[in-house]
Amino acid sequence: MDFLTVLISRANYWAYIILMMVGLYAMIAKNNLVKKIVGMSIFQTAVILFYVSIGAKQGATIPILRHGPVPEGGGIAHAALRHGTDAVQAVNYINPLPHVLMLTAIVVGVATLGVALALAIKVYKEYGTLEENEINQRLRRG
Amino acid sequence: MVNTLPALVIIVPLLAALMVAAAGFIDKRACFPVAVAALSVSFLGAAALLVQVVNTGLAIEYRFAGWAAPMGIVYVIDHLSALVLVVITAVSLVNLVSSKQTIHREFADKEGAFISLYVLFTAGLIGMTATGDAFNLYVLLEIASLSGYALIGLGKARAPLATLNYLFLGTIGATFYLLGVGYLYIATGSLNMADLAAILPGMKDSGIVLFAFIIMLSGLFVKMALFPVHGWLPGAYSQSSSAAAGLIAPLTTKVTVYIMVRICLNLFSVDYTFHQLNVSDFLVWVAIATIVFGSLSALAQTDYKKMLTYIIIAEVGYMVGGFFLGNRMGMSGAILHIVNDAVMTLCLFMAAGIFLWKTGSEERGDLKGLFGSMPFTMAGFVLAGLSIIGVPPTCGFFSKWYLVSGGIAAGQYAFVAALLFSSLVNAVLFFRLFEISYFEPFIDHHHGSDDGGGHGGAGAVIQEAPMAMLVPFLFVSIMLLVLGIYSGRIVTNIIHFAIPAGVI
Structure with missing residues (x-):
C-alpha cells in the first residue's frame, strides 16, 4: 500500500492524531491558563471524534x-x-455502541471543562492574571 | 437469590452524595451523619463481600439490570478487589470521622459541598475497583478525579493553581486510558474485561493490542505519578486541606496501582505482560528512578506535608517495581503494600492534620516540644514513622520484606538497593522530626488565655488534640501493628488467590 492510500483510507485516524497533538501542544506550551483549558478541550474532543469515526461504515x-x-x-x-x-x-x-459511549465521554468532558474554568476563576481572583509567567513572578516575589 | 451487595457498596455512597448536597441547603448539621452512615454501610458491605469471597473462594458477579456479561455491565468482586474495597471504604470512613472539626472550621459555609464531594470521590474509587467493564472504569475514574480536583481546589490560597496543573495532567492520563480502551474495542469488539481476557490471547501479535497496552499503561502512570510524570502530585497534595489530603493522598495512587495490576494480570494476562512483551525490566528501572528521586526530594523539604508527598511518590515506585518483578513474592509485596501504604499514608496525613490544627503551621521547626504537650499523638506518629521506615512488627516491614525477597529472587539487585536506600532516607527524615519534636521546647502558638504551659519544656502541660481527632488517629496507628501481625494471613488467605496460578 503506498503512502497516499494509507493517508486517504485512514483519514479519520490522521484527523484525530492531528487534533490531539494540537490540544497537547496548547496544554504544554501555552502561557495563558484559558488557552491551556481550550487545548485540553480539543484534546478530549479528538478522542471523541476517534470513537465516533470507528462506528461509521460505508453505505450503512x-x-x-x-x-x-x-x-x-x-x-x-x-x-x-x-x-x-x-x-x-x-x-x-452503523455500530451505535461507540456513539453511545461518547455521550458519556462528552458529559465527562463538559464537567472537566467546568471544573477547570471554575479553578481558573479562582486563580484570577487570587493573582489578578491568567498568564502563568506573571503568576510565577508574583509567587517568587513572595 | 441475587447477591446485591456489590451494587449496594457503590450505590449507597453515590446516592448519599446527592442527599448530602441537598441537605447542605436545608440543615448543615445533617450532612455529616448522612455521610458517615453511608460510608459505614459501604464499609460493612465491603467487609461482608471480603468474608464471602474468602470463604467460598469464588468471585461474586453482579449484573446490572440483569444483562449478562459481554452485553451488560457487570461488577466483579474477587479476592483482589474485595481487599481493595475494604481498604478504600475504611480509610474514607475513618478520615471523615476524624476530620469533623477540621471540615467545620475550614469550610464553614461550604460544609455540605465538601462532604458531598468527599462521598462522591469515595463512590468513584469503589466503582473503579469493583467494575468489570473497561469503559465503565473510565467513567468512574473521571468521577473520582473530578471530585478529587474540586476537593483539592478548595484548599489553601495556592491550591487552585496547583489543582489546575493536576487537572491538565489528570485529563491527559484519563484520555490516554480512554484511547486505549478504544483500540481494544477496535481489535476485539468487546469492553467487558473477562470477555477481553478471553479474546486477547488469540491476537497477542496484533499491533493494535500492543498500542492499547502501551497507551493505557502510560495513562495510568500519569495518574499514579510515576517518575517522569509525577510533577502534579507534590503541589496538589501539599496545598489541599487536611481533610481532603487525608482522603486523596492514601487512596488515589493506590487505587491506580490496583487498576494497573488488574489490567496487566486479568485483562492482558500474565503471559502477555511478562513473556510476550519485554517491558518489565524497563519498568522496574523506572520504578527505581521513582524511588530514588522521591526519597532525595523528600530530604530537601522543610515543610513536612510536602515531604510526605514525595514519600508517596517513592512508595508508588515500590509498588510498580514490585509488581513488574514478575514473580509471586514481588507481586504479593506490591499488593500487600497497596493495603499497608494506604493505612500508613492515612496515619501520617492524619498526624499532619493534627499538627496543623495544633500549631497552625506545616513547617518542620514548628513541631518543637510536641512530645511534651501531645504524648498520645506523638506515640501514634512514631508508630507511623517506624512503619514507613520499615521496622518490625509494623506493617511497613512486611511488605518491604516481600518486595526485597522478590527483588532478590528476580535478580533485580538495583531495586533491592533502591528499597534499602529509601528506607534509610525515611529513617533520616523521621528521626529528624522526632528529634525536633522531642528535644526542642514547645512554642505556644495559641497566644492568649492559657498560662503559657509548655514553655519550659520539662513542665509541659498536656494539651492533646480533640478526642474526635485523637481516637481515630490512635486507632489507625494501632492498625499498623495489627496489619503487621496479620500480614502473613492476608497474604496466604487473600493475596495468594489474587495472583494467577501461572506466576511462580
Missing part, C-alpha cells in the same frame, strides 16, 4: 429498524432493505 444507515415502506434513494443500506427480506443485516447499520 443509522441503527433504527425500519418497518413499512423504505424511501427512495439512500445508498446501499436502503437498497438492501427494499429488495431484501425482513431479516436484519448488521452490515447495513
Whole structure:
C-alpha cells in the first residue's frame, strides 16, 4: 500500500492524531491558563471524534429498524432493505455502541471543562492574571 | 437469590452524595451523619463481600439490570478487589470521622459541598475497583478525579493553581486510558474485561493490542505519578486541606496501582505482560528512578506535608517495581503494600492534620516540644514513622520484606538497593522530626488565655488534640501493628488467590 492510500483510507485516524497533538501542544506550551483549558478541550474532543469515526461504515444507515415502506434513494443500506427480506443485516447499520459511549465521554468532558474554568476563576481572583509567567513572578516575589 | 451487595457498596455512597448536597441547603448539621452512615454501610458491605469471597473462594458477579456479561455491565468482586474495597471504604470512613472539626472550621459555609464531594470521590474509587467493564472504569475514574480536583481546589490560597496543573495532567492520563480502551474495542469488539481476557490471547501479535497496552499503561502512570510524570502530585497534595489530603493522598495512587495490576494480570494476562512483551525490566528501572528521586526530594523539604508527598511518590515506585518483578513474592509485596501504604499514608496525613490544627503551621521547626504537650499523638506518629521506615512488627516491614525477597529472587539487585536506600532516607527524615519534636521546647502558638504551659519544656502541660481527632488517629496507628501481625494471613488467605496460578 503506498503512502497516499494509507493517508486517504485512514483519514479519520490522521484527523484525530492531528487534533490531539494540537490540544497537547496548547496544554504544554501555552502561557495563558484559558488557552491551556481550550487545548485540553480539543484534546478530549479528538478522542471523541476517534470513537465516533470507528462506528461509521460505508453505505450503512443509522441503527433504527425500519418497518413499512423504505424511501427512495439512500445508498446501499436502503437498497438492501427494499429488495431484501425482513431479516436484519448488521452490515447495513452503523455500530451505535461507540456513539453511545461518547455521550458519556462528552458529559465527562463538559464537567472537566467546568471544573477547570471554575479553578481558573479562582486563580484570577487570587493573582489578578491568567498568564502563568506573571503568576510565577508574583509567587517568587513572595 | 441475587447477591446485591456489590451494587449496594457503590450505590449507597453515590446516592448519599446527592442527599448530602441537598441537605447542605436545608440543615448543615445533617450532612455529616448522612455521610458517615453511608460510608459505614459501604464499609460493612465491603467487609461482608471480603468474608464471602474468602470463604467460598469464588468471585461474586453482579449484573446490572440483569444483562449478562459481554452485553451488560457487570461488577466483579474477587479476592483482589474485595481487599481493595475494604481498604478504600475504611480509610474514607475513618478520615471523615476524624476530620469533623477540621471540615467545620475550614469550610464553614461550604460544609455540605465538601462532604458531598468527599462521598462522591469515595463512590468513584469503589466503582473503579469493583467494575468489570473497561469503559465503565473510565467513567468512574473521571468521577473520582473530578471530585478529587474540586476537593483539592478548595484548599489553601495556592491550591487552585496547583489543582489546575493536576487537572491538565489528570485529563491527559484519563484520555490516554480512554484511547486505549478504544483500540481494544477496535481489535476485539468487546469492553467487558473477562470477555477481553478471553479474546486477547488469540491476537497477542496484533499491533493494535500492543498500542492499547502501551497507551493505557502510560495513562495510568500519569495518574499514579510515576517518575517522569509525577510533577502534579507534590503541589496538589501539599496545598489541599487536611481533610481532603487525608482522603486523596492514601487512596488515589493506590487505587491506580490496583487498576494497573488488574489490567496487566486479568485483562492482558500474565503471559502477555511478562513473556510476550519485554517491558518489565524497563519498568522496574523506572520504578527505581521513582524511588530514588522521591526519597532525595523528600530530604530537601522543610515543610513536612510536602515531604510526605514525595514519600508517596517513592512508595508508588515500590509498588510498580514490585509488581513488574514478575514473580509471586514481588507481586504479593506490591499488593500487600497497596493495603499497608494506604493505612500508613492515612496515619501520617492524619498526624499532619493534627499538627496543623495544633500549631497552625506545616513547617518542620514548628513541631518543637510536641512530645511534651501531645504524648498520645506523638506515640501514634512514631508508630507511623517506624512503619514507613520499615521496622518490625509494623506493617511497613512486611511488605518491604516481600518486595526485597522478590527483588532478590528476580535478580533485580538495583531495586533491592533502591528499597534499602529509601528506607534509610525515611529513617533520616523521621528521626529528624522526632528529634525536633522531642528535644526542642514547645512554642505556644495559641497566644492568649492559657498560662503559657509548655514553655519550659520539662513542665509541659498536656494539651492533646480533640478526642474526635485523637481516637481515630490512635486507632489507625494501632492498625499498623495489627496489619503487621496479620500480614502473613492476608497474604496466604487473600493475596495468594489474587495472583494467577501461572506466576511462580
